[in-house]
Amino acid sequence: MMSLSRTSFLNNLGVSELYNPVSSKQKRYAASLKVVASTSRTGDRNGTVVMESVVKETREALTAVEEEPKSAVGGGVQDVYGEDSATEDQFVTPWNVSVASGYTLLRDPHHNKGLAFNDKERDAHYLRGLLPPAVVSQDLQVKKMMHNIRQYQLPLHKYMAMMDLQERNQKLFYKLLIANVEELLPVVYTPTVGEACQKYGSIYMRPQGLYISLNEKGRILEVLRNWPEKNIQVIVVTDGERILGLGDLGCQGMGIPVGKLALYTALGGVRPSACLPITIDVGTNNEELLNDEFYIGLRQKRATGQEYAELMHEFMTAVKQLYGEKILIQFEDFANHNAFDLLSKYGTTHLVFNDDIQGTASVVLAGLIASQKVVKGALSDHRYLFLGAGEAGTGIAELIALEIAKQTNTPVEEARKKIWLVDSKGLIVSSRRESLQHFKKPWAHEHEPVKTLVDAINDIKPTVLIGTSGVGKQFTKEVVEAMATINEKPIIFSLSNPTSQSECTAEEAYNWSQGRAIFASGSPFPPVEYEGKVFVPGQANNAYIFPGFGLGLLMSGTIRVHDEMLLAASEALAAQVSQENFDKGMLYPPFANIRKISAEIAAKVAAKAYELGLATRLPQPKDLVKYAESCMYCPSYRNYR
Numbered sequence: 001m002m003s004l005s006r007t008s009f010l011n012n013l014g015v016s017e018l019y020n021p022v023s024s025k026q027k028r029y030a031a032s033l034k035v036v037a038s039t040s041r042t043g044d045r046n047g048t049v050v051m052e053s054v055v056k057e058t059r060e061a062l063t064a065v066e067e068e069p070k071s072a073v074g075g076g077v078q079d080v081y082g083e084d085s086a087t088e089d090q091f092v093t094p095w096n097v098s099v100a101s102g103y104t105l106l107r108d109p110h111h112n113k114g115l116a117f118n119d120k121e122r123d124a125h126y127l128r129g130l131l132p133p134a135v136v137s138q139d140l141q142v143k144k145m146m147h148n149i150r151q152y153q154l155p156l157h158k159y160m161a162m163m164d165l166q167e168r169n170q171k172l173f174y175k176l177l178i179a180n181v182e183e184l185l186p187v188v189y190t191p192t193v194g195e196a197c198q199k200y201g202s203i204y205m206r207p208q209g210l211y212i213s214l215n216e217k218g219r220i221l222e223v224l225r226n227w228p229e230k231n232i233q234v235i236v237v238t239d240g241e242r243i244l245g246l247g248d249l250g251c252q253g254m255g256i257p258v259g260k261l262a263l264y265t266a267l268g269g270v271r272p273s274a275c276l277p278i279t280i281d282v283g284t285n286n287e288e289l290l291n292d293e294f295y296i297g298l299r300q301k302r303a304t305g306q307e308y309a310e311l312m313h314e315f316m317t318a319v320k321q322l323y324g325e326k327i328l329i330q331f332e333d334f335a336n337h338n339a340f341d342l343l344s345k346y347g348t349t350h351l352v353f354n355d356d357i358q359g360t361a362s363v364v365l366a367g368l369i370a371s372q373k374v375v376k377g378a379l380s381d382h383r384y385l386f387l388g389a390g391e392a393g394t395g396i397a398e399l400i401a402l403e404i405a406k407q408t409n410t411p412v413e414e415a416r417k418k419i420w421l422v423d424s425k426g427l428i429v430s431s432r433r434e435s436l437q438h439f440k441k442p443w444a445h446e447h448e449p450v451k452t453l454v455d456a457i458n459d460i461k462p463t464v465l466i467g468t469s470g471v472g473k474q475f476t477k478e479v480v481e482a483m484a485t486i487n488e489k490p491i492i493f494s495l496s497n498p499t500s501q502s503e504c505t506a507e508e509a510y511n512w513s514q515g516r517a518i519f520a521s522g523s524p525f526p527p528v529e530y531e532g533k534v535f536v537p538g539q540a541n542n543a544y545i546f547p548g549f550g551l552g553l554l555m556s557g558t559i560r561v562h563d564e565m566l567l568a569a570s571e572a573l574a575a576q577v578s579q580e581n582f583d584k585g586m587l588y589p590p591f592a593n594i595r596k597i598s599a600e601i602a603a604k605v606a607a608k609a610y611e612l613g614l615a616t617r618l619p620q621p622k623d624l625v626k627y628a629e630s631c632m633y634c635p636s637y638r639n640y641r
């Protein structure tokens with residue numbers, strides 16, 4: 001047993017004092033309880049023993065208070081806390097005893113096991129009678145949940161069932177997701193998460209992350225402290241302005257950080273308690289949402305300029321102050337007019353990573369490196385054309401240029417000349433330079449103006465066509481045919497999400513190229529049969545990269561992200577594609593092996609961090625792959641004593 005006094009031990013555990021009792025009855029109640037144990041801190045051997053004694057003590061105190069009022073003969077309802085009799089304008093205290101036993105344990109998603117609690121646990125934790133008699137294994141629970149989820153016809157209903165499970169039983173949620181990753185990824189992630197964000201206000205049930213709005217300006221640190229977990233290692237943050245290819249969804253963008261962090265855990269093995277989803281709400285310019293009575297965010301136009309910058313700066317400062325130097329902040333789905341600036345501003349002071357710029361770049365480069373086994377020739381032998389010159393487009397372009405420069409030992413400026421981009425105004429050429437946003441300027445090559453994509457293809461004669469426009473159906477029959485005329489094996493990536501925004505479908509790419517296209521898309525497409533051959537389209541999505549990349553940063557205690565780490569991640573991913581995968585037309589390994597893939601990526605990223613002197617976890621583990629695997633969260637149930 002512990003030698004510390006109960007109070008100091010609980011203080012060490014982060015247990016809080018009972019707060020703000022208002023009535024004399026509540027004051028007596030508070031005094032008798034003294035402390036409320038935080039459920040999330042149970043787990044270590046001694047801790048659990050002490051927690052059990054606190055549970056017992058708390059129960060006794062509760063019983064004493066509950067028995068205090070004269071019991072009504074023949075039963076009846078007692079308004080113990082005076083809540084029911086209070087009028088709307090009288091204040092009551094939101095009473096809450098968060099000790100993980102009995103009914104509370106069943107309602108605690110971190111520790112709940114549902115019917116998997118065995119008889120001993122049911123006795124020890126006051127669960128008798130709260131559950132039906134059957135005791136089932138976690139595997140059977142997985143089987144049942146999958147059966148239930150498959151009954152839903154609508155993807156959004158599957159999504160809601162998954163979110164509900166995450167809120168009810170976290171370990172079962174992750175066990176299910178990991179075991180059925182190929183089937184469930186499109187449910188918790190793109191494309192369904194896009195629809196969920198669009199309807200977030202209507203389907204909103206319980207808060208899943210932290211909302212920081214302009215109303216919280218000046219007290220963001222305080223707001224961060226409201227989050228129940230203290231040992232945060234990864235934050236995924238959005239301001240909701242560019243949610244997938246769906247535009248400004250304001251506060252409803254929360255679905256994205258929640259989904260991305262679910263993947264951090266399921267695909268990359270980062271503990272769920274270390275993950276914090278955050279939405280910064282500075283308003284929205286989406287009129288439909290502003291007029292939607294169910295909209296959950298600030299009902300105002302987006303703050304910009306200094307007001308926006310100040311809020312973001314306060315946020316970035318508070319995060320570092322609270323969680324330290326090694327907290328990983330992943331920017332997600334910011335509009336490009338903020339994304340590039342935030343990345344360059346905080347890239348030198350914080351561990352920041354922009355998934356749309358950097359993660360996407362790394363996954364696409366991996367696909368291109370892998371494609372060299374199918375289409376002979378080096379990366380430097382290709383000509384690249386992008387539709388879309390924003391975060392994803394220019395991010396990918398730059399990483400390709402860096403890789404070519406590295407492979408050919410030439411200046412990056414030379415490598416860039418092989419890469420062309422088209423934006424909403426046409427081909428990016430030098431005569432447009434003055435009016436271009438800064439991130440487009442390096443791509444303004446000498447060429448006469450070209451308005452349409454087909455004309456650009458016919459002029460540039462690309463071997464690789466990459467769609468990052470956020471606009472669906474842009475790779476028309478004419479576009480794909482133009483690529484197939486120029487190339488024996490045209491490489492075509494339709495990266496825009498969700499499926500509705502994909503530049504073309506897998507079926508279109510294969511049909512219009514007579515089965516010659518090497519195709520990958522951002523959102524998944526089913527296999528396509530063309531003239532008796534089955535093609536399995538790859539999913540070029542940053543979900544292949546960020547979980548392993550982030551794990552690599554965390555496990556090595558890396559303090560800054562470096563482009564070389566992105567290149568290392570690409571090479572690690574490309575190395576995981578087998579001949580069997582290539583034979584099916586795939587440029588990426590199946591997601592079913594993603595935990596192994598993430599461990600390989602994490603190891604290569606960490607190795608690069610050590611090489612660059614940016615890793616702080618010393619000494620460097622001998623076998624980084626094994627170490628990555630050993631760091632991964634496992635969602636199997638634990639036995640409770």
Ligand SMILES: NC(=O)C1=CN([C@@H]2O[C@H](COP(=O)(O)OP(=O)(O)OC[C@H]3O[C@@H](n4cnc5c(N)ncnc54)[C@H](OP(=O)(O)O)[C@@H]3O)[C@@H](O)[C@H]2O)C=CC1
Pocket residue numbers: 242243244245246335336355356357360363387388389390391392393422423424425467468469470471495496497498501521522523540541542543
């Ligand atoms: N597969 C994956 O892993 C990822 C996919 N994406 C997807 O990529 C898409 C774009 O994201 P992101 O780069 O961040 O967005 P941005 O808004 O930063 O960039 C979009 C670009 O597309 C251009 N564009 C828009 N409409 C057209 C059009 N009709 N013709 C030609 N160009 C057009 C814009 O032109 P202009 O500059 O002139 O406005 C802009 O350059 C999204 O759908 C997103 O979901 C993003 C990240 C990862």
Ligand SMILES: CC(=O)C(=O)O
Pocket residue numbers: 190243244245333355356496497522541542543
């Ligand atoms: C995949 C992703 O990050 C996006 O579409 O924005």
Ligand SMILES: [Mg+2]
Pocket residue numbers: 244332333355356
């Ligand atoms: Mg994104």
